[in-house]
Amino acid sequence: TQLLEQSPQFLSIQEGENLTVYCNSSSVFSSLQWYRQEPGEGPVLLVTVVTGGEVKKLKRLTFQFGDARKDSSLHITAAQPGDTGLYLCAGRLMKTSYDKVIFGPGTSLSVIP
Amino acid sequence: ETGVTQSPTHLIKTRGQQVTLRCSSQSGHNTVSWYQQALGQGPQFIFQYYREEENGRGNFPPRFSGLQFPNYSSELNVNALELDDSALYLCASSLISGDGTQYFGPGTRLLVL
Numbered sequence: 001t002q003l004l005e006q007s008p009q010f011l012s013i014q015e016g017e018n019l020t021v022y023c024n025s026s027s028v029f030s031s032l033q034w035y036r037q038e039p040g041e042g043p044v045l046l047v048t049v050v051t052g053g054e055v056k057k058l059k060r061l062t063f064q065f066g067d068a069r070k071d072s073s074l075h076i077t078a079a080q081p082g083d084t085g086l087y088l089c090a091g092r093l094m095k096t097s098y099d100k101v102i103f104g105p106g107t108s109l110s111v112i113p
Numbered sequence: 114e115t116g117v118t119q120s121p122t123h124l125i126k127t128r129g130q131q132v133t134l135r136c137s138s139q140s141g142h143n144t145v146s147w148y149q150q151a152l153g154q155g156p157q158f159i160f161q162y163y164r165e166e167e168n169g170r171g172n173f174p175p176r177f178s179g180l181q182f183p184n185y186s187s188e189l190n191v192n193a194l195e196l197d198d199s200a201l202y203l204c205a206s207s208l209i210s211g212d213g214t215q216y217f218g219p220g221t222r223l224l225v226l
Contacts, residue, residue: 006155031213042117042203042217043156050212088155092213100169101146101213103155 003027004091006104014112016078021107023072023089030094032065032072037086037106046074079111117206117218125224131192134221136204138185144168145187146215147179148203156203162187163209199225 004025013019023032031050035043047056049065049072056063060083062075072089086106093100118137126132138145144163148156158171162181176192185206191198201222205215 004155033214035217040201040220040222042119042205042219045214045216048212048214090213090215100158100161101215102158103148105155108153 004089004102004104006087006089006107008107009105010108010110012110012112013079015080019076019079019109021074021076021087021109023074023091023104025070025091027091027102028069028094029091030069031092032069033090033092033101034063034072034074035088035090037088039086043088076109079109081111081113084109084111117204117216119202119204119218119221121221122219123222123224125226126194127226128194128196130194130225131190132194132223134189134191134202134204134223136187136189136206136218138187138204138206139216142206142208142216143185144207144209145181145185146205146207147187147189148205149173149198150201150203150220152200159189194225196225199223 007022033048034046037043047063052067052069054065060077064073088106089104117139120135146161147159150156159173160170161168165181178190180188201220203220204218207215
């Protein structure tokens, strides 16, 4: 069974603080996506990482793909209330008969003004 | 470029009824995947369609079925609804030859009473 774990599950921080969210698996992924989801809405793509060790930056968000392509992290600098939401990682599995993507359970982030 | 759309946005049904949810893929995308997301959890893969055929399936019973049409739009049908089917149903479109990135619709919130 392929599993994708995320930590922490919940995070409540003050505006201006930094935070890191982790995504881990024993499976190897050909690519990994990070999404942000607000209540009652669909996930919105933040980034796709493909190469082991890859680092991508999106304004105050920094994404890293592990060298072995089994894990990833999302770092947010100087969090703002607008960053509040559910952060989901999703990994595309290698060597499957179809385009199989598995999701982690999500990290619920609350940024307090 | 049009995004992924879903209809209806909300739906209330009773146990034993049948429901059909609809999805219109993003322009140019040939693959559609359906997910079920319970409150506070990550999306769970139901199935994927490519070239109008089911291309992969998650751990869902046969009463969950689907269709993909030549214009790449899709339907999710659920028969004999159960209370536990209450969830947000998400449709995601992608390219079979792409990097695994999926683009999600806003979802359909289904409540089974």
